[in-house]
Amino acid sequence: MPEQQVDLAIVGGTVVSCDGADPRLATVTVRDGVVVDIVDGGRTVDARRTIDASGSAVLPGFVDSHTHIASNMLLRGLLEDTELFAWLDTMWRLKQNFDHETLYWASMCGLVEMAKSGITCFNEHFDAYAVTPQVRALEEIHLRATLGYGFADGGVYADVADWSWAALADFDAASSGAADIDGDRVRLALSPHAPYSCSEPMWREIRELANDRQLPVHAHIAEGLRESAFMQETHGKTTVQWLNDIGFLASDITAAHCTQLTPSDMRLLAEHDVKVAHCPICNAKLVSGTMDLRGLVDAGVTVGLATDGPASHNTLDTFQEMKFAAITHKQATGDPTFLTTREVLGMATEGSAKAMHRPELGTVSVGAPADLTIVDLSGVHVAPVYDIEAALVYGSRADDVTHTIVGGRIVLDNREVVGVDEEEIVARFSEHAIALRDRSL
Numbered sequence: 001m002p003e004q005q006v007d008l009a010i011v012g013g014t015v016v017s018c019d020g021a022d023p024r025l026a027t028v029t030v031r032d033g034v035v036v037d038i039v040d041g042g043r044t045v046d047a048r049r050t051i052d053a054s055g056s057a058v059l060p061g062f063v064d065s066h067t068h069i070a071s072n073m074l075l076r077g078l079l080e081d082t083e084l085f086a087w088l089d090t091m092w093r094l095k096q097n098f099d100h101e102t103l104y105w106a107s108m109c110g111l112v113e114m115a116k117s118g119i120t121c122f123n124e125h126f127d128a129y130a131v132t133p134q135v136r137a138l139e140e141i142h143l144r145a146t147l148g149y150g151f152a153d154g155g156v157y158a159d160v161a162d163w164s165w166a167a168l169a170d171f172d173a174a175s176s177g178a179a180d181i182d183g184d185r186v187r188l189a190l191s192p193h194a195p196y197s198c199s200e201p202m203w204r205e206i207r208e209l210a211n212d213r214q215l216p217v218h219a220h221i222a223e224g225l226r227e228s229a230f231m232q233e234t235h236g237k238t239t240v241q242w243l244n245d246i247g248f249l250a251s252d253i254t255a256a257h258c259t260q261l262t263p264s265d266m267r268l269l270a271e272h273d274v275k276v277a278h279c280p281i282c283n284a285k286l287v288s289g290t291m292d293l294r295g296l297v298d299a300g301v302t303v304g305l306a307t308d309g310p311a312s313h314n315t316l317d318t319f320q321e322m323k324f325a326a327i328t329h330k331q332a333t334g335d336p337t338f339l340t341t342r343e344v345l346g347m348a349t350e351g352s353a354k355a356m357h358r359p360e361l362g363t364v365s366v367g368a369p370a371d372l373t374i375v376d377l378s379g380v381h382v383a384p385v386y387d388i389e390a391a392l393v394y395g396s397r398a399d400d401v402t403h404t405i406v407g408g409r410i411v412l413d414n415r416e417v418v419g420v421d422e423e424e425i426v427a428r429f430s431e432h433a434i435a436l437r438d439r440s441l
């Protein structure tokens with residue numbers, strides 16, 4: 001009996017499944033958005049589309065467990081050599097002048113950049129501004145996303161208190177433009193900004209809403225010494241202790257940053273199964289501290305890798321983040337054997353998927369959604385390829401990604417984002433960004 005035709009076959013590539021298995025030459029087949037088979041060796045398959053991945057690695061798509069696309073694209077490269085609160089202040093001046101068209105082009109540019117660097121799924125944290133322009137962009141460029149509605153009512157964010165409380169009081173109305181895109185592809189989350197910008201009543205209200213609606217929570221937690229000092233002055237506690245004491249900690253949380261944790265904080269995060277999104281480049285650039293990765297992993301906390309926004313990382317590039325993470329933690333622990341290349345790849349894929357509450361993603365496995373990234377390993381900067389995982393973590397770069405596939409749908413095809421005009425997107429985005437800067441600063 002002839003085999004049933006599949007939608008997509010990826011042949012000749014080396015599959016790096018990111019589930020602990022060794023890389024192996026295999027053919028990956030996809031039907032109805034799901035990986036249906038991974039067969040060792042090369043073979044001919046009856047497929048509607050076949051991609052020849054000879055000389056390339058076939059990976060699960062990268063998962064970015066904490067970022068800000070639209071807002072941070074507009075601040076990229078605008079304010080360098082400064083610290084977190086100085087750029088929060090500048091960001092705030094821009095945000096007051098955001099308009100839908102500017103946010104739309106910023107989102108398009110961010111999605112193109114992610115698709116070109118092999119990111120298939122991202123965890124967006126909004127800081128109380130319009131979500132709908134990004135939803136419009138996601139209708140054109142089909143990445144997966146969880147869109148965290150941003151809330152804040154204090155500090156530099158005091159001006160958004162009314163908007164935030166109104167959105168919490170009627171979340172259905174606030175999120176009506178973003179629900180139900182392609183069923184499960186785009187999900188919603190609740191994103192309190194940070195402990196220094198949200199009041200205790202707001203944290204309590206968000207906890208109730210999250211429990212009631214079964215929505216994940218995505219917040220900046222324990223990011224830097226200034227936050228630690230604020231929490232000590234205001235509450236006499238660490239951020240994590242305080243969140244525990246008000247009953248906020250739970251397994252539905254993605255806590256971004258976590259650079260300032262005590263051993264007791266790490267135990268609390270593990271006890272409540274709070275997930276952590278690790279942003280090593282942003283943390284180093286803003287001198288927010290180095291997260292104790294070994295401490296968290298030893299405590300049993302799930303940790304994913306994240307770029308954070310392009311304001312503080314400048315690129316949406318997981319390759320840079322992987323290399324930097326490995327190097328930083330070897331240096332911080334004084335142990336060159338800590339954080340192997342396989343572990344770094346796992347943190348950028350499976351770890352991040354779990355950290356953003358999408359555990360079905362992040363590996364190349366039969367039955368899993370076909371979110372895949374193909375990376376060309378023929379470049380001079382990785383030759384000779386003795387060890388594919390080493391090439392991917394330490395040598396490869398975003399430009400080496402040739403295909404990005406989300407749910408079986410090819411989003412990046414031979415280095416071109418399907419269905420959009422990249423040059424026009426960059427031109428329109430730059431035009432709108434410069435106009436925004438000129439009327440804000």
Ligand SMILES: [Zn+2]
Nearest residue numbers: 220256308309
């Ligand atoms: Zn952030």
